[in-house]
Amino acid sequence: MIRKIKCWVPSVKLNGMVRNMIRNQSKEFVVIKKAKLCRNMLCKALGFMFRVRKPDYALIFVFSKEARRDLHMLFVFFSIDVLFLDKNKRVVDIKKNFKPFSYYIPKAKAKYVIEVPSGMLRNTMIGDEISF
Secondary structure, three states, X not given: OXXXXXXXXXXXXXXXXXXXXXXXXXXXEEEEOOEEEEOOHHHHHHOOOOOOOOOOOEEEEEEEEXXXXXXXXXXXXXXXXXXXXXXXXXXXXXXXXXXXXXXXOOOOOXXXXXXEEOOOOOOOOOOOEEEO
C-alpha cells in the first residue's frame, strides 16, 4: 500500500498589509510607494532572503525598543539600502548599497529598520524624519 505523506512547509506571512508609502517628511519626497510591516520573528529573520528578483516594495521592521540592530545579507542576492530610525522615526544611521553576503553593525540604536531596493534613498540623510 502506498501512503501519501503531507509535507508541511512554513509559509512566511508579512505581518501587516501593503502600506501606501514611506515618505521623507524633512525633504518632502516619497522614498517608496509600497511597504510591508514585519513584526514577527520569522519575518524579521528572513527579510529579503532567498528572493531572486529585486522587490518593488520596502520592508519595515518594527521592534519593541531601541537597540543596535546588526544586519546580514546572507542569501540576499541583490543590493539594498537600509534606514535605521529611532522611536521618533528620525534617521539615526543609513547603509546605502548594502551588498549581498555582507554584514553591517549600525552606529546608533534603532527601533525601526527599513530595507528598500538599492538607490531608493536618494537625498535621505541622518536626522531626516520619515513617515509610514
